[in-house]
Amino acid sequence: MLKGHYSFTIILKITMKRFIGFIKKEFYHIFRDKRSMLILFGMPIVQLLLFGFVITNDLKDVKMAVVDHSKDEYTLEIINKITSSGYFKLVENLDGIAQVDEIFRKGETKVVLVFEPDFGKNLVKGSHASVQLLTDASEPNMANMEVNYLQGILQNYNVEINRGKRVPNQIVPQTRMYFNAELESVYMFIPGIMATILMLVSAMMTSISIAREKELGTMEILLVSPLQPWQIILGKVTPYLVLSFINALVIVGMGYFVFGVPVLGSFVLLMAESVLFILLALSLGIFISTVSDSQQVAMMLSMFALMLPTILLSGFIFPLRNMPLPLQILSNIIPPRWFIVIIKNIMLKGTGFEFVWKETLILIGMTAGLIALSVKKFKIRLE
Amino acid sequence: MDSKISIKDLSKSYGDVQALKGINLDIESGELFGLIGPDGAGKTSLFRLLATLLLPDSGSATLCGFDMVKEYKPIRNILGYMPGRFSLYQDLSVLENLNFFATVFDTRIEDNMEMIRDIWLQIEPFKHRLAGKLSGGMKQKLALCCALIHQPKILLLDEPTTGVDVVSRSEFWQMLKSLKAKGVTIIVATPYMDEANLCERVALMQDGEILSLNTPAGIISDFGRDLYAIQGKDIYQLLLDLRTYPHANSVFPFGQSIHYTDKRDAISPSELKDYLISKGQYDIEISKITAGIEDCFMALSQQNKVQA
Structure with missing residues (x-):
């Protein structure tokens, strides 16, 4: 019994020695x-x-151009909000919609924001103003994301200017991104x-x-x-x-x-x-x-x-x-x-x-x- | 301890190719035995079977009394095997290789110095060099050293001197001689016929069969005919002319001369010379020589082919 135990520890010792020798050799190979x-x-x-x-799929400094037919305080404020978000960067003010095609073809600018004439007036008087979002969809996922981000910013602005007013029957979704808020x-x-x-x-x-x-x-x-x-x-x-x-x-x-x-x-x-x-x-x-x-x-x-x-x-x-x-x-x-x-x-x-x-x-x-x-x-x- | 090897009816095929055809062989304890034969003769297959790396199709073999198939584990402890291809770690130094194999066999270099001293002294100056950067002869010496590190009873060396320079080859054989003196049973395979003379007994192998098994001297004395070396100016034409000679038994080119045997028991060289001169040859020299192992091998393999 004792002898058997003895030989077992010896075998264990031999096995360990072989094992260490083998691993040493393996590390030589690798290094x-x-x-x-x-x-x-x-x-x-x-x-x-x-x-x-x-x-990276994240938006950062996407180049944006603006066609502003209205040029009033409201459009200025919206543009400010968008550029200060960090996602978009205003690179150019265009004179008319005709230039959009050309600017997309150059490939640098990915988004164009078009404000209708009398945007501010319409917003205050008619409580309805239109802004058009144009994106370069040759990269569809990015284009989608840009539109979503822009809509989000516009939505926020919408809520802000309507604060204190009673707007009937409006659903305002409050979103929160779990586990990856950013x-x-x-x-x-x-x-x-x-x-x-x-x-x-x-x-x-x-x-x-x-x-x-x-x-x-x-x-x-x-x-x-x-x-x-x-x-x-x-x-x-x-x-x-x-x-x-x-x-x-x-x-x-x-x-x-x-x-x-x-x-x-x-x-x-x-x-x-x-x-x-x-x-x-x-x-x-x-x-x-x-x-x-x-x-x-x-x-x-x-x-x-x-x-x-x-x-x-x-x-x-x-x-x-x-x-x-x-x-x-x-x-x-x-x-x-x-x-x-x-x-x-x-x-x-x-x-x-x-x-x-x-x-x-x-x-x-x-x-x-x-x-x-x-x-x-x-x-x-x-x- | 008795370190005999006995092989009975050993056969091995790879698909349609029969590598070994019923080999029978007994090798005595402490013998230096040579397996001589060209590439494809079946030497490596025989080694791999004996090294328990392959299973036979039929037949059996015992090494030191252990069965090659059933008792492969004890055999792996008493066997030193050097494959034909250099099979050490090229990215490890000489010393690291040796240390690794010592650990694998649970021993230390120092404990086996007596066994490997002669070889170790030759490779020691390069002990920190990577094995891959050694010369061919040094590589083989290191491989032998690694195969000996656990003091094997039986040593299988598959073409240890192939691709090694002449000086290293003779040094290598010196080492084998001294190992034999220590009682190790050694089987060496070699394609070099001249190395056969350095073995105690040799087996001439071809196409998976043993053509002849004897001492080198015995094999030579079995060569029954008178052998002539014939030299001339145009060796190639001489070869063709000799082959058309009606009495020719065998004609083989051999370096700068042609080895010739006649079908008749007694021949007169002058008659042969006259024949060659009539064929337009000149400066003919014919001399009787004693046969070497290679002549025996050629004769035996020719016989074998005729029988087959």
Whole structure:
């Protein structure tokens, strides 16, 4: 009994020593390969900055021209209100409607505001005045948003000048944007980028690094050694678990400090869910490596099987409920779809585990399934 | 400990290609054994089977008494395997590679110095160089070092000297000799016939079969015929003329001369010379030589083809 116990601790010690040796080797590989380093640390930051600053849907300083046929205090006040909102910037006063076509064709100016003649007079006397909003709809989403913003400003002004007067039967909607009061698109991108980066780093990098051992023939030597398959897999995967976790911290940190995206819920829960998602992506990477013999194949598989669905079908960029039904159903098997729901809930809504346990359970199930599949498919021999 | 290898009726196919056709082979404990044959002879397949990397279609083999299929785990502890392709981590230094394989086998470089000292002394000056930046000969020495780090009982070396310069090759064989003295059973595959003489016994392999199994001297003495080296001005024309000679048994180009055997037991070189001169050849030199392993191999493979 005592002897058995003794040999068990020895085995444990040997296993630990092998494990540490393997991980050390793995870190040498990663730190000596510029390409790996770039994907690991350069890409998250670049993607974050790109999505955060460049690919933004928010309105800011949209160039606006005005055709003011009235030129009275009311039109002046409205224009003032619009330009002081920060969303629009007055660049030009046009003489007539005929110039609008030309100015849109130049492409700089996106919105034109047209006031009818005697706008102020009509407003006071007839209590009805018209203003026309013209937008360049070659970018339909932006055009829509510009019209909405302008209407909002005009609506406010309308309410303001009617204050104290009795207006019969008027419905005044009071809107409030929950969880993202400023409608900042970066709120949307942080969860999406987190899912994409963790998927890419974890799955692609592990599948490539295992496939590289096969391609270069070193897997042959590892197999002939006394290492168990799970030891090889664990050794390959652990460094990427650590690095992916650091990436998750960097993304959340940059989101908070650079873009002001809050973490309303529990930070610990957020990180725990991230680790779960990383594990899922790692097991996906192992699975991909068991079916590919070269780095090239592993990379292509990761790209097509992971990257595109992660970006397109996860609800990251395109809302799921607008998709055709078959794609909506397909999105259910895409892990990032659930992960994005979880982190949005925790970060933006501040909800606890009781609201994300279902999604968490789905991720756990997927992870277990993939690990079982990979262990079954991992070969102890060459064929 | 007894580190014999015995192989019985081992067969392996890849789809339609039969890589090994019922190999039978017994290798004694502490023997330096050579597998000689051209590319595609089945040497690598045999190695991968013995290294427990492939499963046989039929037949069996035991290494140190362990069954190749069922007891693959203990075999992996006592086996040193050096694949034909350089299979170490090119982005790790010499020392890092060696340390890694030592940890994998739960040992340390210092503990095995006795085993690897001769080799280590040669690669030590480059211990901080990345393995990928070593010369071909150095790479092979490092690979051998890594394969030896756990003091294996059996060493499988798949073409360790292919692509290695002459000096490094002879150094490498010196190392194998000293390893053999330490009691390691070594099987070396090589396409170089001249290396056969350095083994205790060799098996000549072709198309998945063993053509001949003997000591190098035994194989040469089995070469039944008189062998002549013939030199002339126009080697190519000489080759064609000899092949049309009615009594010719075998005619193979061999460096700057042609190796020739006759169908008759006794021949007169002058008669052959006259024939060649009548064909327009001049400056003919004919000399009787003793056969080398390559001559034996050529003769055996020709016989084999005729039978098949």
